Amino acid sequence: MGGLKKYDIPGQAYFITTCTFRRKKIFQNEKCCQILLDNLEFYRKKFGFKLVGYVIMPDHLQCVVLPKTRTTASEIMRDFKKFSAKQISEYLKQNDSSKKKAKIYNIWQDGFYAFNLDNQDKLNEKLNYIHSDPVRNGLVSDMEDYKFSSYLWYTQEKGPIEIDQI
Numbered sequence: 001m002g003g004l005k006k007y008d009i010p011g012q013a014y015f016i017t018t019c020t021f022r023r024k025k026i027f028q029n030e031k032c033c034q035i036l037l038d039n040l041e042f043y044r045k046k047f048g049f050k051l052v053g054y055v056i057m058p059d060h061l062q063c064v065v066l067p068k069t070r071t072t073a074s075e076i077m078r079d080f081k082k083f084s085a086k087q088i089s090e091y092l093k094q095n096d097s098s099k100k101k102a103k104i105y106n107i108w109q110d111g112f113y114a115f116n117l118d119n120q121d122k123l124n125e126k127l128n129y130i131h132s133d134p135v136r137n138g139l140v141s142d143m144e145d146y147k148f149s150s151y152l153w154y155t156q157e158k159g160p161i162e163i164d165q166i
Contacts, residue, residue: 013052013066013117013166014073015126018081021106025058031095032088033148036061037160039084046079047071050164052123055130056148057137062130064123066166073114081108123166127154 020026027033033056040063044051049071054063065076085107092105117123131154134146143151153163 009116009118013050013064013123015062015064015115015117015122015130016073016077016112017060017062018077018112019060019109021109023059026088026092026107027056027061027148028058030147031091034160035087035091036084037148039080039087041161042083043076043080047076049076050166051150051161052164052166053127053130053150053154055133055146055150057133058139062133064117064126064130066164073112077112077114081112084108 027036036056040051040054043049048068050066050068052064052066054061065073067073067076088107089105115126117126127150131143131149131151134140134149135143140146143149144155148160150159150161150163153159154165
């Protein structure tokens, strides 16, 4: 995942996928999902990007972002992954019922996959892809039943965080 070339083209949105370390299902925990959402909000404000869509799956995050400034996907993901990992790791340590309290929690795999979306058709295709991911993976039978996705924002303008439609 980390060896793929990323093209930073101003004005283009990115479809981004990043996976948990060893594909651990960390995001089956709702509090860990909320930490991710809080970080998406924080870094959207910090870097000034538009969050066009997202889905948090048990072992990965997919999102579509459109940087407003000269910020790159790599800069956004570097900070997002660093600080979300720190917060999730702290939460997991505090709530670890095992006797190994000193356990180290690796949250993210190195790197991420970014795909440039240079036209509306590609953007729509990726939004449909991320919104249908919970159904494809058997987590729910209907896209609107999945809590950690931007799908409800597109259909009912509600959800855990606001989406920037473009």
